[in-house]
Amino acid sequence: MKQEHDTAARWRLVLGRYSDRALNQVQLDAEQLRLERTLDYLYNREYDGRGQVAGQSRHGSLDNSQLTAVNWLNSARKLFPQSTFERVQTQAIERYQLDGLLKDANTLQHLEPTPQLAKALLSMRGRMNSETRDAVREIIRRVVEQIVARLKANFVNSIHGRKHRFRRSLVANSQNFDWRRTIQANLKHYNVDLQKLVIQQPFFNARVQRHLPWTVILCVDQSASMLSSVMYSAVCASILASLPAVKVHLVLFDTNVVDVSHLASDPVEVLLTAQLGGGTDIAKAVNYCERLVTQPNRTIFTLISDFEEGGSVAHLLGGISRLSSQQVKLLGLAALDEQAQPVYDMQMAQKLSERGMSVAALTPEHFAEWMAEVMQ
Template sequence: MTDNSEVLRRWRMVLGGYAQSAMDTVRLVGSDQRADRALDYLYAREMEQRGLRRGKGGRAGSLDPSQLTALGWLNEVRSLFPQSVLEVVQAHAIDTLGLTELLSDPKVLYSLEPNRDLLKSLVAFKGRANPQVQEKIREVARTVVDEIVRRLRPRVQQALAGRPNRFRRSQQKSMQNFDWRATIRDNLRNYDPERKRIIADRLRFFGRSRRRLPWRIILCVDQSGSMLDSTIYAAVMAAILTGLPSLDVRLVVFDTSVVDLSEEAADPVSVLMSVQLGGGTDIAGAVAYCEQLVEQPTRTILALVTDFCEGGPASRLIAAIRRLNAARVTMIGLAALSEDATPEYDRATAERVAAAGMKVAALTPDRFADWLGEVIA
């Protein structure tokens, strides 16, 4: 009986809401209900264009697809389906969901509030947009990215600013730089025995030394659609790090091919407009390319941003990681680089990579900055 129920559930998912009247014993819940609603939002329009109307056995009002907006639908299918399915339904959406209006009329974009979710949707579809709309997408990207940069830059700069230099005095007077030992020593002559206090008229502060040792940071970013959120933050981090002294930043994006965007690393919007989402994934090929960028291994950091869903033999990737580890390159694999740092990744490959010498983590951008600061310190 259980097996029969599972078969009916699968058929109900395949046939959609129009089959509910004939399969009224099947009740969808949880992710099944969400997936059914998201697919119905797309494909019910096509069925209605063919003249098929819902009867009394149609779906309940609580599941009516009008509850979803176009952007809400995009975010829903991105969270529900794997990349291969997402690419198919997004392609169908261009022709049947009304997203052609979104991609062809800049006035529609002007009416939307720029935010990260909107940026993710537009970047995913930018390849299908006309030149006029692409320019508006660039404006939205600039607005959203500038806000992220303003928020993150002070935090990253603080993490990488350097440690106190106890042999140089500073004109910048802050409690962070306060040298209490030197202050007590220089004011001992002002000790008040009655009040049992030192009256300090000369305060001392440490200087802060900037790191001058050359460090090369290689950001190697998987541009598959599932990594879009991390791609946005990787582009932002590349821009911030490029502006810091004594850091040489290289930015590489990949799918089955490798594109070196190091010349554009200072401009995250240009990077986002250059990425090509979708396609296969050759992580080993990307890491092999990054090997060629290593000049001083002990002063090189490789940050690989990927979901570790390797399209080719994992053995090639593991061999490359082992070579870099033997050369003493510092490596970290980021299964997520985003505000929530919630990863979806191939755990088996990630474990093999970790065993070969690469740290694996999911980090928020500020925690990634802290990790860089600890390595470079």
């Protein structure tokens, strides 16, 4: 019976208002009541948005005070696991536009700084008042710092400490692990009984330091669907700008082109400057970036986009062909959705590839390794 009751209680929490008639006899304990009340405060907005009237409060006798946005936030943080709370928090702002979280600077200071929250806040900057802008900037700064901390070592090691295939290292580092040489050298130690390869001597590649000058042009689509890519592009630009002998141009575009190269070392300012939305004119952006090329054979042009061209396809393909003929290294980084699945125009990507651009859908971690390979 207890198992049946627990199952019914979980369904009541999942279904919310829809369960009132079928499960109204299910008794919830104090903890479950707090969960239900916290969930109702947010997700009843879904029903209200569909024109469904709540009627009497489901929790009118729980206590004397009504949940406010601030109290709801504190309650949700205590009741839910961290990963669940972060998701609920983002939905509160992004989907249900819980204004109470956006109008109070003190509340904003207590939000968990996650990339999802940063994107939600960036998309709603126009609704911020002067008192909350500094708090929003601080959240963006903390999120950017987290991303930089995760990505910078990989960029530095990949680009300025790349593997040397012909030199061996005594430094045991997973990034330097030479699995081909290790397997080849240890095949003689294969244990037939265990059906396992016993590694008696692992091998590691040495890394070489190279400081040859490169120009990296990051041409980033800032249309509404590209917010994640803009965020990570700004961070990647700042990391590249901090490396010796790498000159970075950062260009944002929709139907207009904005050169924010002077802000490349400050990803927070880039994100707060970006005007997300509008159409997409990739050809215009490529044409602008052509003017930035001074040493073609030492230039990497990276187009970060979903390749949904709203401008002239002929002009776009012509610009890519011209850059390719000059021996500019051409990379096309396709947009990824929230589940890191590629979302882009594959036909256009194929046309770009036919004109000399290497196109891939990669996470930022793998983008560093890809760029390092191009620099060889």
